Amino acid sequence: MKERFSGTILHPPEGSAKRPTMGEIGLNNFAPYLMNRVVARYNANLSEELKAVGMTTVKVRTLAILSITPSATINELSVFAVTEQSTMSRTLDSLEEQGYIRRTPRADDMRIRDVTITEEGRAAFEAFWPAMYDSFLQMFQGIEEEEYKQFISILHRILQNIRKHEF
């Protein structure tokens, strides 16, 4: 028989249809709470390091995405960079001014503009990447590769469960 995780978090106690309370689960066993704390801390740390080089988290996320894809639309970029379209629009204006990206109207539909990274943008991202990768390593210090693999697999399933976009 499958081991039950304390019987009260993902499933109500055997034979009960009652939901456990927040107090019964405990904040420290409530994954959305822990993920919010981790993400807020990670973003704050990253943002602090970026400020020193005149960048923002949204800018570096945008460059990260564009560095590994031939081109993307503003709609795709706002989903992948986890930001509002309006913020992404301002971010792209600023990145274009910095010479880090280029926007090209699509030949068959001029309303759509394909965003690509420039060589300068690639260099700017590559210059920041070591700091980003090292803070990622620090985050997962003491965590084995096998555990990391499972962690990623669970995150993929969660995203599948809650996402509203097709990509």
Next chain:
Amino acid sequence: MKERFSGTILHPPEGSAKRPTMGEIGLNNFAPYLMNRVVARYNANLSEELKAVGMTTVKVRTLAILSITPSATINELSVFAVTEQSTMSRTLDSLEEQGYIRRTPRADDMRIRDVTITEEGRAAFEAFWPAMYDSFLQMFQGIEEEEYKQFISILHRILQNIRKHEF
């Protein structure tokens, strides 16, 4: 010998001191990116449901915390509710107006005010909790208790690695 996770994410390839690039890791294997997407989606969904009952995510987090602790300071609440002190201050003003919380100056240090939940606040949180718990269940649909346990354990270790507060 320990199995290596593809050799390129948490550790450089054997015998190499070079960092893998973002492209080599891939966005879908980069946990900070996946966590940002999950948290943003979760918060947006929650926020939408809360709007209907005149609440915000910060308000409901504050009530959740106060529902399981005898009292907390504004400093503790802003860490646990993952928000700026200034936002927390405004949130407490509004929750007090709604009759959901109470602030009491501490007898031995009048500068510190202990925040406690009222019966009305507890009832408001309990009324929303079923929706919150059910969206939590949906989030972890198809994930086994044993996996959830490991997921929580990894989140605790990450938080330990990156946090700046003592609580």
